[in-house]
Amino acid sequence: MAGIRERKKQRTHQALVEAALRLFAEKGYEETTLAEIAAEADVSTRTFFSYFASKEDVLLHDIDSRLERTLALVAGRGPDEALPDLLMRIVRDALAHMAADDSGAEATRTRIRLMTTVPALQARALRLLFSNQLRIARALQESYHGRLSLVEAAAAVGALAGAAKLVIVASVERGDSMEQAVEAALQAAEITVRGLGSLT
Known part of the structure; x- marks a missing residue:
């Protein structure tokens, strides 16, 4: 406590x-x-x-904690947990965390709008996005050692994160509620993960 x-x-x-x-x-x-x-x-x-x-x-205040949550999920995966199942668990956790943000739905919408329209924020967010995705990809490769290459891990992380983030931005710009944006992102993740079924 x-x-x-x-x-x-x-x-x-x-x-x-x-x-x-x-x-x-x-x-x-x-x-x-x-x-x-x-x-x-x-x-x-x-x-x-x-x-x-x-x-x-201030706008990017929780980026590090979100990354650590994801890395902890990867590190703690079940020994028989398939990659698609782990990826969906990671997405659900991230979306639940976003939906439960103490700042509220309108604040989340403001953050998304600013990070997609202010050049300095766009550049910083993009750098962090690639850096964090690479860390997650490396963690996945290590977690599935000998079964997943870095190329496969990076492709999986990039496809999944890209789909979910793009759908959230598109939903917010369309005027959807955060609940609708989260649901749409979950659907996008499920579509993407189905396409990753060939991986371990």
């Missing part, structure tokens, strides 16, 4: 994320300053820098 100090840090972290997303939605990403985010969260600018190095980091 988290101590009082840790819970306070978690609350401050969440307050900064929520404040940033509110301001980004109201004023625009480029127009929002770090000082404004700190003031909105009722903390000092110095406190902001104790949690985040930049505005980009």
Whole structure:
């Protein structure tokens, strides 16, 4: 159970994320300053820098934790678990985590919109996407040692992540609810995984 100090840090972290997303939605990403985010969260600018190095980091605050969750699922797979089953378990976990985001559905929509329209965010998100997918592919290859090549693992991860992310963006841009976007992403993942049936 988290101590009082840790819970306070978690609350401050969440307050900064929520404040940033509110301001980004109201004023625009480029127009929002770090000082404004700190003031909105009722903390000092110095406190902001104790949690985040930049505005980009606020939007991408959970990228590392999501990656670690995925790597833990790969590392903990059952000895007889087929790759398609593991991949669907990973997708379901990621989508459930996104749907349960404390910031709410509208905040998630704001994040998606900003990361697909702000050039600096697009570039950073793309770099992280490829880096993280490569780590997951290597983890899969290691987990299925001798049964899955790096090419096969990378192809599987790239196809699955690409399908799910593209469908979420398309759904959000179409005006679907987050529940509809998550359901569509799950359908896209199932279609993709059926095509990966030849792998181990």
